[in-house]
Amino acid sequence: MQRYYIMKDYLRKVISTSLAQFDINEEDIPEIQIEKPNQPEHGDAASNIALNLASILKNSPRKIADQIVESLEYEANKIDTVEIAGPGFINFRYAENYLFDELNNILEEGERFGKSSALDGQRILVEYVSANPTGPLTVGHGRNAVLGDTIANLLEWTGAEVDREYYFNNAGRQMRVLGQSVKARYLQELGQEVDLPDDGYEGEYIRDIAKALIDEHGEELIDSDNITPFKEKAEQVIFEDIQETLQRMDIEMDAFFNEQEVYDDGSIDKVVETLREKDLAYDEDGATWFKTTEFGKDKDTVLIKSSGEPTYRLPDIAYHVNKLERGYDQCIDVFGADHIDTYPDVLSGLDAMGYDKSKVDVVVYQFVTIVKEGKPFKMSTRKANFVTLDDLMDEVGSDVTRFFFEMRDPNTHLEFDIAEAKEAGDKNPVFYLQYAHARIHSILRKVEQEYSFDAKAKLSLLTHESETELMKSLIRFPEMIQSAARSHEPHRLINYLDDLASAFTSFYHDCRILGEEKELVQARSALAKATAQVLANGLGILGISAPEEM
């Protein structure tokens, strides 16, 4: 018999069975939604199915609810009561035994608790960071990196096989300007009076790269017209720097994909060829255009400039073809709002070439504003007045950095207040979670010193309201992971963990552990231990440490 670790799934199944009594086509049956009601008097879970069926069955919601409930077959050790309330909601209350069973389950599953098989067999590619090696990662890249990494973690926890990929471009204009900037600094360091190129990179790191070149080559590059050595050195140094920064946040990519590959293997040419065959590409003014107007855009788009150089859209399309050809069931791209206009072209390109564009999913995140001393801080990589990710982590550490990037809906602007993030106390929500975890371990250490247990904990002693609430919060963990994974919204997990920590804190204040009857100590210790486990698992997904002492 299958176990239903997620109560929602169980209730959905139970209701679905009962719906067989109605004479409706399968495809007309609305999705069975199970929710956690806001009001505690509405029970632990509720379904609006009767309301949604009302118009289809042409009957009153309450009557439909009556019929559903009457024929509802459920296990008494899972569900205690079923009630119809309000306009026709069906409200369920969990049985105590169910909570105890689940608590045991959490302790048995341990660090695996929360994993599910919802996406079993799915191969998913998450592409993120994808910053070109022109400078240190900025806070904007930070949001990208953390979102991508956390979404990848969430997908893994729901059973998917995930690859993490970093796409970059080390050719083209940007890199040329970078090389020229390094060369200018190199010459300056050697005493020549030269200016940075227009639009050159002004950051201090350019000078460092120039100095490294002097250490290695002395003056031997001084007369060279070739900027390649400057470009290559810059790329190498900057990439090392980027990797170090990512490692600080515990981010490790599975692969780095060089845009050059889709030039070298001819896939770019193939894209253009195919589009031409389908009459979706044409030549004009010496350039090659993609008929994006066919896909609802105002203008057609240049694929190959009159200089013969492709625009970024073309390799982007080829790269996505490449991903799909590798057999991924889903490709997730994480990128900032400034790229919002480019991905419809990529999707159109895929579509035109006969690929299933619904396999590509884009997580767009809005910009990050750094607030320093109460004032917003405007940034630009080229002008070098940015706050780098490293700067940020030097100030607040990796845990806080990750947390702040994860705590908000990706689709809203994020205000990162350095002062607030640095505050080690009240204002800083990440400490609230870590503190709850540390506090539990502190108690458990004392319990271990003072008691020895041989029997299984008698969980039925957990009857206090705070204990019940804590258990109910704990068992929601797996479904919260699924919800965060499905929506690609890590902040949902944060909101949940915050609720959980707050439920624990109530328990902590209402129910002492140390000094109570031995059996009660044991039962409450089990509950505390399960809470620490869920907090640790959740923080682990977020890439945030769960210290046992603070």
Place this chain on the structure above:
RNA sequence: GCGCCCGUAGCUCAACUGGAUAGAGCAACUCCCUUCUAAGGAGUAGGUUACAGGUUCGAGUCCUGUCGGGCGUGCCA
């Protein structure tokens, strides 16, 4: 001009993707440390969910329009 995103408490944000009485954290005010970590807790106050219509049993959430903010609208990436 056009396209995308956003507008919720004084501030920063939630609200399980259309559900029942919109919730937290800061900030403010009143309390609580001989008690397992007070980096905490209990409470008070704070709202016409920008505005105006519409869709339906039901709207912060969906559609239309208006206003305000961000981003884009390159033969830049």
